[in-house]
Amino acid sequence: xxxxxxxxxxxxxxxxxxxxxxxxxxxxxxxxxxxxxxxxxxxxxxxxxxxxxxxxxxxxxxxxxxxxxxxxxxxxxxxxxxxxxxxxxxxxxxxxxxxxxxxxxxxxxxxxxxxxxxxxx
Numbered sequence: 001x002x003x004x005x006x007x008x009x010x011x012x013x014x015x016x017x018x019x020x021x022x023x024x025x026x027x028x029x030x031x032x033x034x035x036x037x038x039x040x041x042x043x044x045x046x047x048x049x050x051x052x053x054x055x056x057x058x059x060x061x062x063x064x065x066x067x068x069x070x071x072x073x074x075x076x077x078x079x080x081x082x083x084x085x086x087x088x089x090x091x092x093x094x095x096x097x098x099x100x101x102x103x104x105x106x107x108x109x110x111x112x113x114x115x116x117x118x119x120x121x
Contacts (some may be wrong), residue, residue: 002046003046003047004039004041004046004047004048004049005046005047005048005049005067006037006049006050006051007048007049007050007051007067007109007111007113008050008051008052008053008059008060008061008111008113009050009051009052009059009111010052010058010059010111011110011111012035012036012037012038012050012052014088014110014111015038015050015109015110015111016038016050017087018084018087018088018089018109018110019038019040019048019050019109020040021083021087022069022080022083022084023040023048025076025079025080025083026042026069026071026076026080027042028040028041028042028045028048029041029042031047032047032049036051036052036054037049037050037051037052038050048067050111059111061108061111061112061113061114065113065114066106066114066115066116067113067114067115067116068115068116068117068118069115069116069117069118070118070119071117071118071119072119073119074095074103074119076117076119077095077103077104077105077117077118077119078095078105080105080117081094081095081105081107081117084107084109084115084117085107087110088109088110089107089108089109089110089115090107090108090112091106091107092106092107092108092114093105093106093107095117101120101121102118102119102120103118103119103120104116104117104118104119105117105118
């Protein structure tokens with residue numbers, strides 16, 4: 001159902017380094033790139049874009065907006081979280097069991113966009 005999600009950036013190069021590392025861990029890669037955006041994806045998966053806002057104004061964080069990254073297991077959740085923290089991410093909830101077999105970590109990218117890496121099952 002979900003085709004792609006976009007997250008705003010004010011520093012495309014910094015966002016590229018952050019998301020290149022997360023994408024690599026998830027088995028994804030860049031699928032499209034211009035001077036205004038970069039997209040990552042994997043076969044049979046939704047894409048994630050970081051983009052400079054089209055209106056030319058500063059990118060800001062949406063309150064209540066979060067992109068969730070599906071991990072293959074709890075170990076990958078842990079690795080994604082560590083990668084994010086090592087690249088300037090901000091902790092929003094360390095990896096752990098959230099109940100009902102839902103294992104997740106919450107963090108923000110260097111622009112302040114909220115992300116979640118999770119495994120359910």
